[in-house]
Amino acid sequence: MIKLVPLTCSSIPIFMKKPIHILVITLLLFSCKEKGKLIDSNPQENYPDKSEIEKTHHITSLNKENTNGFSIIIHGGAGTILRKNMSSEKEAAYKATLEEAIRVGYNILKNGGSSLDAVQKTINVMEDSPLFNAGKGAVFTNAGTNEHDASIMDGKTLNAGASAGTTIVKNPINLARTVMDRSPHVMLSGNGANSFAKEQGLQIVEPDYFYTEKRYKSLEKIKETETSQLDHDNKVAAFYDEDIKNSKFGTVGCAALDKNGNLAAGTSTGGMTNKRWGRIGDSPIIGAGTYANNNTCAVSSTGWGEYFIRAMVAHDISALMAYKNVSLQEAAKDVIQNKLSNLGGTGGVVAIDKNGNMVAEFNTAGMYRATMNAKGELAIGIYKD
Amino acid sequence: MIKLVPLTCSSIPIFMKKPIHILVITLLLFSCKEKGKLIDSNPQENYPDKSEIEKTHHITSLNKENTNGFSIIIHGGAGTILRKNMSSEKEAAYKATLEEAIRVGYNILKNGGSSLDAVQKTINVMEDSPLFNAGKGAVFTNAGTNEHDASIMDGKTLNAGASAGTTIVKNPINLARTVMDRSPHVMLSGNGANSFAKEQGLQIVEPDYFYTEKRYKSLEKIKETETSQLDHDNKVAAFYDEDIKNSKFGTVGCAALDKNGNLAAGTSTGGMTNKRWGRIGDSPIIGAGTYANNNTCAVSSTGWGEYFIRAMVAHDISALMAYKNVSLQEAAKDVIQNKLSNLGGTGGVVAIDKNGNMVAEFNTAGMYRATMNAKGELAIGIYKD
Structure with missing residues (x-):
């Protein structure tokens, strides 16, 4: 019944890679099967019962006993991301940018900076990359434009800022931060x-800063097939085949805990x-x-947005x-694998609790993601295994 | 210790007004003092302990044992609404429109219609009145335009629809409903x-449909005083005196339970x-x-929107x-009088649970509100007492 899980998977705590922790590895491998289930794309079949969930709690408790512990977790979107469809060059490019991004935030946190700054600056790196559906790499609207959405929240004060549908702001997460800091809204x-x-x-x-050939071709392809997309309820056409669904799954996001115990989360997307x-x-x-709420956790979502709104994913976790006294891991699993999946929604979250425990939970085939803890240990993951 | 509470207050169950219920009145007056506290504007001083809250549960349980019970509750905004500032003509006009609105929804529910239809059609009446800050009576933006926001949610399916910033739609709640029913968004x-x-x-x-002299004068008045509104953090000017704060508290909303046990809620505003x-x-x-969620309750908020977003008021109730197994009344009180108030937010909610219990909870001096139960009993309230 014991299945080895690749150690490059972000769901494995980073310290497991260190030879000095052989004993820990041996013990924890017994819980890897359950952990593997955590991020499986079939929630019905593999949803573990409560006793199984509880077995896995400790393996993400990276910082529970650290003094001034801090940690950071990011995502670059979730969707039908399969190893068989990925070239080694493309995979290397994603991993390189995820690492570049998370190291920016890690260094801010290491130097005593705030989780808000870490979240913002980490997201900036992904916004400036054409790889992700945010900032530079944003997808195109039906009108051939790029409209960006972003938000950020401060777990200490519950202050928050968000912007929707901007077209000329290079880094939408900076606008969300400025709305929070410099407006009454x-x-x-x-x-x-x-x-x-x-x-x-x-x-x-200029709006053409956001032009990328790959995204524009995606728009053209979707428009060609659009007339076939009326569903049986005769709803207005949209987004029904796998390829199109994937087009909206490149959102980027980050959650961080700083040395002062403050949580923050942010998200940026082209929609x-x-x-x-x-x-x-x-x-x-x-x-x-x-x-984000210092009493509980910080969460950034990615996926089919309509379902995430209806399920109130981030606040529900x-x-x-707060109210059921469950762990971050249990809460994230329940919301993504149970509630969201039962509605028909797909996607995932990255989240971090007030003790620095991190979780990447998704019900899709893959999610671009990375974590770093206070020891500087890095883990990057793309697929579910 | 027993304080008489005026029977016109909507927080008193309607059946208390009927002479045949003298005995019930006598018994319930013992809990009126606590009930009075429920809607007091000073949450710190008057926040009752848990034992006091529990004493008051039964007085809003209008339909708990009804077969095919239904009920409906509405608001027309909360704010510094004081009896001393209200003419009898103005008060009569508000009460007449609140009654007209709620009777529309009541009749839909009585005839077996859905809570969604009741919510929508009830809100339409308030949107078509110049009295409330929604539809016809919407306030003006800085640019001298009217921009409307609305949303609706179906507790049975968790479907939802919302629109923000529309300028030409006569009834924004109808657009929210159509987004829910006829779009994938x-x-x-x-x-x-x-x-x-x-x-x-x-x-x-035409945009000038939304012109009302009263609202336009409010805009002019605010613009005249705007230069004095930079706060000590040098944030961008906005909304700091009492009069101006009140300008955004005319939102309308409705929550309803239909004979099939389905909950729905909706809200419409000019912002x-x-x-x-x-x-x-x-x-x-x-x-x-x-x-709205059939497992718990349906909620519509009104107040200083930024705080309601940060506190996630409706979902938090x-x-x-769902997770703490408290009553609607306890949940609404905790969120409005404790959490929202501690953030500095002002306003209130109307809400209804799956058993038809209704609550109007606010931390302002008043809230325009009305309730009807399956017996056709109507209660209308404006002030906190």
């Missing part, structure tokens, strides 16, 4: 949000390819795409911890 | 949402007077302004019921 949208960004001196780019009517997904919605 | 915004409304054949009006930068408040945010 939580959420700004559209041209108004663009104007606020200009007034605040954020970096503005869905071919989106229209000013569609807003979960990424800029506090409680759905992003949530926090509420389960 | 939960939330649309701005011109895109306007376009969707047109495509779907919703009633479109804040003088809002800019495409500000989005809590009204169109599922989990903040609106939430549901989560407390």
Whole structure:
């Protein structure tokens, strides 16, 4: 019944890779099978019972007894990410950018910086990469434009900032941070949000900065097949084949705990390819795409946004911890593998609790993700195994 | 220690007004003092301990033992609503419109209609009145326009729909319903949402339909004083005096339980007077302004939206019921009088649980509100006493 799980998987605690922890490895391998289930794409078949979940708690408790422990976890989107479809070059490129991003946040935390700064600057690296559906690499709307959503939340104060549908802001997470810090509001949208960004001196780019050939071709492909996408309820066309669904799963996000015990989370996205009517997904919605509360956890979501809003994914994880006194791992598993899956939603979260425990929970074939703990141990994962 | 509470207060169950229930009145007066505290504006001083809360549970249990019981509760905004500032004509006008609105929903429910239809049609009446900050009576933005937000949620399916920043849709709650029923999305915004409304054949009006002299004067007044509104952190100006705060407290909302046991909630608003930068408040945010779940409750919020988003007011009430097994009344009190108040937020909610129990909880001086139960008993309230 014992199955070896590759040690490159982020769901394995990083300290397990160190030879001095051979005994720990031996003991923990007995729980790897359950841990493997945690991130399986079939929630019904593999959803463990409570006793199994409890067995796995300790393996993500990286910092529980650390003084001034800190940790950081990121995602670059979840979806049908299969090893068989991935070239080694592409995989290396994703891993390199995930590592570059998380090391930025790690260094901020190591030097005593705030989790908010770590989240923001880490996300900036992914926003500036064309690989992810955020910032530079954002997908195209039906109108051939790029409309960005982002949000950030401070677990210490419960302050939050968000922006939806901006078109000229180079780094949308910076706008979300500025909305939080420099306006009386939580959420700004559209041209108004663009104007606020200009007034605040954020970096503005021409809309064609966000043009990437790959994303534009995705839009063209979807438009070609659009007429076949009316479902049986005659709802308005959208997003029904696997390839198209994947087009909206490149959201980036980060959750971090700093040396002062403050949690923060942030999320940034271009939304869905071919989106229209000013569609807003979960990424800029506090409680759905992003949530942070020093009493519980910090969460960033990625996936089919409509379901994440309906399930209130990020806040529900926090509420389960606060009111049912369950661990982050149990809460994240329940919300993603049970509640979200039962609604029909797909995607995942990265989250971190007030003790620095980290979890990457998803019900898709893969999720780009990475973790670093206070010891500087790095783990990067893409697939579910 | 026993204090008489006026029987016109909506927090008193309606059957108490009937002479045939003298004995019930006598018994229940013993719990009126605690009930009075429920809606007091000073949460710190008057927040009852758990034993006191429990004493008051039964007095809102209007339908617990009814077969096919149903009920409906509405609000027309919360804020510094004081009897001394209200003319009898104005008070009569508010009460008449609240009654007209709730009777529309009541009749739908009585005839076996859905809670979703009851919520939508009830809100339509308030949207069509110039009295409330929604639809016809919406406040003006900084640009002299009217931008409407709305949301609706179905407790049976957890489907939801929302629209933000529309300018030409006569009844924004109808757009939210149509987003839910006829699009693959939960939330649309701005011109895109306007376009969707047109495509779907919703009633479109010229922007000047939303002009009311009273609201326009409010905008002018605020603009005159705006330069004095930079706070000590040098944040961007907004909304700091009592009069201005009140300008954003006219949101309307409704929660209903139908004969089939399905809960629904909806909210509609013009947002804040003088809002800019495409500000989005809590009204169109599922989990903040609106939430419904057949397993727990249906909630509609009104108040200072930024705080309602940060506190995830509507979803938090549901989560407390689901995970802590507390009553609707306890959950609403905890979130409004404790959590929201501790953040500095002001406003309130109307909510209804799966047994038809209703609660109007607020930490402001008043909230326009009304309830009807399956017996057709109506209660209307404005002030906290």
